[in-house]
Amino acid sequence: MAAWHHEHDDGRGYHAGCFNGRIEAPRLAGCALEGEAIALAQADPRAGAVRDAIIGAWDFSQDISGERMVDISGNGHDGEVLHMPQRGVRGAAWSGREMCWRHAPDEYGAIHFHDDNVYDAGWDESHAWTVPDGTGSALYALHVTVGDAEEFVPFAVVPPRGQRTADICFLLPTATYMAYANSGRHFRNDSVEMKQFRCTQMALSDCFLQTHSEYGLSTYDTHSDGSGVSVSSRLRPVLNLRPRGRVWGLVADTHITSWLEHAGHSFDVVTDEELHAEGVEVLDGYRVLVTGTHPEYHTTEMLDGLDAWLQRGGRMIYSGANGFYWRIAYHAEKPGVIECRKTEGGTRSWVSEVGESFMSFSGEYGGLWRRAGRAPQEMVGIGFTAQGFDRSTYYRRTDESNDPRAAFIFEGIDDEVIGDFGLVGGGAAGLELDRADVALGTPHHALVVARSEDHSDGMMVVLEELTSNQPVMADDHPKVHADMTFFELEGGGAVFSTGSIAFGGSLPVKGYNNHVARLMSNVVVRFLDPEPFEGFDASRPATQAIA
Template sequence: MIPIIGYADELGARPGEVLGFKVSSTAAEPYEVQLVRIICADPNPDGPGIRHEEVAASCNGRYPSRFQSFVPGSHAEAPLPAGTRLERLTLEATVMPGLVDRDRQTIIAIGDPATGFSLDLSVDRAGPALSVATAGGDGGLTLGMPLRPMRWYRIAGFVDFVSGRAELVAECLGRDTGGGGAAGAVPGGAVPCLSDGARARIAAGNVGGPPARHFNGRIEAPSLTLGGEGAGAVGAERVGECLAAWDFSRGIDTDRIRDTGPHGLHGRLVNMPTRGVRGSRWTGREMAWPHAPEDYAAIHFHEDDCHDCGWADDFTFAIPEDFRSGVYAMRLRCAGAEDFIPFFVAAPKGRPRSDLCVVIPTFTYVMYGNNGRYDYGPAIEKRMADWGAYPYNPDRYRQFGQSSYNLHPDGTGISLCSWRRPLLNLRSGYLTLLAPNCGSGLRHYQADSHLWAWLEAKGLDFDVVTDHQLHADGAAALRPYRAVLTCTHPEYHTEGSLDAFQGYVESGGRLCYLGGNGFYWRIAVSDTIPGIAEVRRAEGGIRTWAAEPGEYYQALDGGYGGLWRRNGRPPQALAGVGFSAQGTFLGSYYRRLAESYRPDLSWIFDGIDGDILGDAGLSGSGAAGYELDRLDPHLGSPDNAVVLARSEAHAPTYVVAPEEILTHVSTTTGEPPDRLIHADMVYFDTPSGGAVFSVGSITFCGSLPVDDFGNPVSRLLENVVTGFLAGKGGEPPRS
């Protein structure tokens, strides 16, 4: 168990806004809070080291420790009408189990102080099982029909609480055939009557207490019927009174479930399972759930889903009106343990404090949040100890869910990721990978701090703005700035955040894209379900899992998911370069090309001798590495884009991105695959009077700190940034 851990309700805020901080501490004594500004988050002793600056704040101080629990796993809950007598009750649902090796998984349960009734799947009971608990005792019924994973079944259970008679039936659907039924006795004689607080819980049991026995798989059309004479045939029209019939095809873009029965027993989803997935009636006639929601009338539940931990605030921070924009964390210390809760403070809307803005890729941080990696083990743990790095890793501590690069226990990809939970890899000192002889092994937040530390070293004051704020505020959030910088990996974007970047450039802004594999995946967020983002890995792209056919449309907004390139907005159209190749964490260098010596571009290379740039670095040991972007006119790179430098001599571990490959020997450009493995550093002016500078490599910023920030890569970026701030670059606006 992590001794002290916490999170903020939002990753970013502005002066005048209030952030709530939620903390769980296992200690008996109080913990200490100190606000710090993050200057560098790299624990590598060969680099700048971890650098924090303590900041005076009203929230600094000591707070009592308390443990706040969280139970992962998704389910649905709905009320049941008090006073309802349960002489006879039939429960029915259509299910597709994702796992059949769990001891017990609850499909639906009814909970009441006097009654418990659940329909389950269980290994030790050989398939579907019916469990009943009343004042007269406990009982159950088992159907000896083992179920296969990823197949559809309809299951119905019936209990006569007067006579104690019970029935259980199941039937295979679709191309599968077969079924079975069983009858037996359960305690009878006492007719339960639902009391106040009676509830139905779908996909988990232990109603009235912490959810348990989570179901892994899809559930469709769960229903409760009063009366009748038995379970009968599954799917048959029920004789009796409908108590509840939940239609999951309604409200797919919400966290609510709709009851079409006479009582309107609508419910809510907990820990946000996956919606917009194929149901038992899907045939492929429609591939988009908004066009045929009845084909997508299922919800996919998982035992490790994690949306909102729901912890209470331990303290709040009202950001003062004169507060400096930047990267911050609440440092927590207690009984020798330490944690850092990250957050970012933007300038007031429309009132920048600086001419320069750094966009913090919070959408990417969320989608990689708690990324468990295959290569975590003793070697990296030793380095963590030797360097005094952050000691906790999501591969060892999975109670707060994992990332969109990981799989659920049933093998399906994680498509929904939340920021209302502790994100272990958003901590100073966190190491992503070992990367022997290749620098610090940092990604994302910690790698981005190389840029923040460089700005500090060069005395370049800057504001920050988050992806979340770009999504909400559009290009207006960037328009006041003379220059805007990205961080190392701005991979994930909503339509709103991408529009903000595009609008800034088209209105004459000056953009420095300082990463690789940027503007790649389309994601969705929701105003009605705050705190969560969604990706559908559709069609192509480098990916750790693939969305199923017919499930390419996002549940949160109904938009088509996948690559922005597949949505008609390739990164080249914005930044001049787009993703082309990926390899191991072993970087290389750039070589200047002839056009970089044009007189009109001399200001970019002022003070730089030689043609080699970035042959050392804290990320991958070189400025061009890991994921590489290149220019491609067919995908929208402007005609006036100049390739200033191109990387070379990449390791044989590098491969071309799958979306570039047509066959085993041909590519989309017609060039041999090895010709597409390089990063292009490009510059171009825009028709509106602005300019774009792009480096096309994730590891570029890792070269900035080399030789105490006194190296050619550092000088190059300083020339570009100070030049942009001074108005260099950009052609006169066209009339």
């Protein structure tokens, strides 16, 4: 309907002449209609005067969360949408009285088609490998070579369903990987060098994707017609999801997994998709959960699972920043695809259209979890506060680091300055930062044991912290810093949060023999200890650092 279907010589299909724009209430007749008959076919395709002429009449306001195009002509010619065009968007009947398609589906009878949507590349299988029984849960990569060229295709082996093979779970942020899949923000973004306070660095994948948009876009891109990309899939080559290249996402997370392996901390890998599908049950039995450097995107089911696990006495190490930020939805029927509506507030590459803030996959309001009443401070003590991409700095220990409750964190560490080294910008505090804020949900009894300092003017306060335009200089702005925090939970569990995406990049320095690696090992060892934490006190006044 929005493209021409063709077939290659081998029978594989492809599409051409793709339409960009919205289509609503299409009608197909077996003969030419004129005048009043056209209007009648549009208003009531089953009316007696036109019924026999109508072959199909599709109502896109039905089954918005699914793949079906419902034929209301009575002829049973239902269709199927391909490559996830955007549904739950305004139609010609939109009145502005309702902002949610669930409340007025008749006003959301359009589908927005794009010529650069890609859900499933549909490539023929060229290689298959069955994971042998007993293969350890970990991150792996398939090494592919063709002549002098090589490629690494990463994948995770998770434990058998209902089993665990270690006391530590590393939660692989695959939803966030999908949101950034084939991101072109380094070469499609206006004034990127001004925003990053440095020259642009182009990876090989950037150079390739600059001329090959057929591999699909990320939620940080816009379609060829200028509208935002709200759907992203992993069922296509994802060239920036590789163990080599820019230190972001998977590459940055390998700093943590390699440190866990080097330190002898056995762990299982669980992905976001398992957490979404199975909830708290997939985490049952783990004593410690370690996040990646940037667990940004979560569904309701994922947060519910994490919250329930923590309330059962779980101990979480939040190893990054800008986590638990955007609300997303997985498709209920199609695997490997997420939806994210970039609504009001937040750091975004585009903004959802008016009246289109509710996701078609789930019917939920999209945007920041903070706007949905679940700010990350409530679960992990800190939340997104600033970002800058020129250089990283360090933390300085606070007086609260000497609190007996936090003594285990700094055991064997005499340094006051923490992380003044690292593989990501030269320090442990950089790229994106989180801070504590009681007003947003940081527990009153949380300890801020270290705080970053000496950031450049390129480290800017995030939009949701501002109510109007104002000059923001990092060296004196009270919200430009990372807070390293610790607090206990009522059920005997605890949360330790680092507050910086760059933090993991300090772990491998000097062959993992440094005080950042020592600090993290201290936390892991204590969190593995079954002795309950007993510092929880909901009545305690807020500590000085976060009051």
